[in-house]
Amino acid sequence: DQQVKQNSPSLSVQEGRISILNCDYTNSMFDYFLWYKKYPAEGPTFLISISSIKDKNEDGRFTVFLNKSAKHLSLHIVPSQPGDSAVYFCAASALGETSGSRLTFGEGTQLTVNP
Amino acid sequence: KAGVTQTPRYLIKTRGQQVTLSCSPISGHRSVSWYQQTPGQGLQFLFEYFSETQRNKGNFPGRFSGRQFSNSRSEMNVSTLELGDSALYLCASSLYGLRDTQYFGPGTRLTVL
Numbered sequence: 036d037q038q039v040k041q042n043s044p045s046l047s048v049q050e051g052r053i054s055i056l057n058c059d060y061t062n063s064m065f066d067y068f069l070w071y072k073k074y075p076a077e078g079p080t081f082l083i084s085i086s087s088i089k090d091k092n093e094d095g096r097f098t099v100f101l102n103k104s105a106k107h108l109s110l111h112i113v114p115s116q117p118g119d120s121a122v123y124f125c126a127a128s129a130l131g132e133t134s135g136s137r138l139t140f141g142e143g144t145q146l147t148v149n150p
Numbered sequence: 151k152a153g154v155t156q157t158p159r160y161l162i163k164t165r166g167q168q169v170t171l172s173c174s175p176i177s178g179h180r181s182v183s184w185y186q187q188t189p190g191q192g193l194q195f196l197f198e199y200f201s202e203t204q205r206n207k208g209n210f211p212g213r214f215s216g217r218q219f220s221n222s223r224s225e226m227n228v229s230t231l232e233l234g235d236s237a238l239y240l241c242a243s244s245l246y247g248l249r250d251t252q253y254f255g256p257g258t259r260l261t262v263l
Contacts, residue, residue: 041192067249078154078240078254079193124193128249137206138183138248142192 038062039127041141049149054112056144058125061106065127065139070099070110073122073143082123083110115148122146152177154243154255162261168229171258175222175243181205182224183248184216187238187257198248199224206248228260236262 039060048054056070066087071079085092085099085108092099098111112119122143129137155174163169175182183198183206195208199218216226222243228235238259242252 039192069251071252071254076256078242078256079252080254081251084251126193130249137195137198137208138252139195140185140193142190 037142038065039125039139039141041123041125041144043144044142045145045147047147047149048115050117051114054110054115054119054146054148056110056112056123056125056146058108058110058141059106060108060127060139062127062129062139063106064129066130067128068099068101068108069126069128069138070097071124071126071140072119073124079124112146115146117148117150120146120148154241154253156239156241156255156258158258159256160259160261162263163231164263165231165233167231168227169231169260171226171228171239171241171260173224173226173241173243173255175224175241176253179243179245179253180222181244181247181250182218182222183242183244183252184224184226185240185242186210187240188236193240196226200247231262233262236260 069084070082073079101108126140157172181200184196185193198206202218218224238257240257242254244250
């Protein structure tokens with residue numbers, strides 16, 4: 036049961052344009068969401084997060100939007116740069132008895148930004 | 151500050167063998183979590199250790215186990231290896247746990263023949 040899904044395995048955009056990466060989830064207990072970026076031969080690095088009490092969080096060129104009713108979040112990168120080319124994972128967490136019962140990741144979306 | 155380190159970086163084993171992977175967290179981090187990455191499956195959570203105790207566990211069979219030492223270093227063991235265990239195994243450390251920013255190591259690429 037894939038509770039976090041990234042339906043687009045790949046996305047290609049032109050440099051300077053907007054990149055929109057999407058993520059859907061099914062577990063209504065998820066209340067904290069994160070995006071990670073992964074380059075080849077490296078571990079994922081944290082990008083941005085959002086709590087369910089918000090519907091938007093912005094950090095420089097990166098903005099994450101959360102639509103709780105649709106159980107959908109998206110990551111917007113504006114403007115896109117060639118260095119943004121990487122695999123992007125969304126992840127979701129539900130508050131358990133300890134600090135997070137687990138962290139559930141999507142399958143990842145390969146973003147390619149063409150110069 | 152040094153990042154998360156994982157050893158070995160690459161490993162080749164045969165079916166039925168066992169393997170131990172090691173992870174050294176960022177200094178001061180008490181939470182270490184482990185993930186399996188396979189094509190098409192994304193990152194799947196294995197377990198999390200905090201102060202030498204397994205605090206959270208994913209949906210993996212008992213062949214996958216781990217432990218954490220008093221210096222927060224962690225090991226993951228997989229017994230009776232199967233072909234499907236071939237994957238990139240990532241560990242991550244954080245100050246407080248899974249709802250804190252995870253800092254990932256480069257991973258150990260395990261190939262089971």
